[in-house]
Amino acid sequence: MKCNLSFYSIRKSKTDKVYTYDLKQNMAIHSWSLYNCINIEFNIDNKTFIKHSGSWFEVDNNYVEKVNKFISNIPNSEVVLPPFLEEYTTQECYNKIVAEIGEDIVCMDRKFVYIENSKFEFCDLLSKDKYIIHVKPWTRSATISHLFSQGRVSADIVFSDESITQQINDSIKEAGGMEAYFINQNDNNLQYKIVFAIIYEWNKTMAERLPFFSK
Structure with a gap:
């Protein structure tokens, strides 16, 4: 379906709304003006x-x-990951293949840690050399914002509470990682390195392509 935007105006974008809808409650739970979403x-x-x-x-x-x-x-990571091929239909598929063919890497994708009523992924891939890797295909600015947010939250809470660390280690074990991968509360957090593995096709540097507020 094509939309005719020739008569659309900034004034109208300020009155039109974008909603998030809760299917279970069958109701809109948040709304924003379209103007504020652009x-x-x-x-x-x-x-x-x-x-x-x-x-x-x-x-x-x-x-x-x-x-x-x-x-x-910002230096490139020492971790070398394979290219994202067309047959890797999803990010989850790519992460699993990286863990299968890579040495000393476990797939943590979809391994959730729970804090009160919220859940989050500690990371997508974890190496025995203490690289905490967050993977995201770059489709739009929002995906990159989510990626950086995931990295920040993960870094903030990993050593904040012993029960959280235990959940992370249980997830590592579930993913097939041995004790060498485990997070230790007594570790110096400077031993760990956060890696953002951003998948995109454009032949531009990160500084050229990142939205300014993401930088």
């Missing part, structure tokens, strides 16, 4: 403009260059 980043006359969550920003170009330089200087 994020844009572009350059005009060598100036950077960003619309994010309904607000407009002009970013100083010197600051943009400084941030891009910082991102460009």
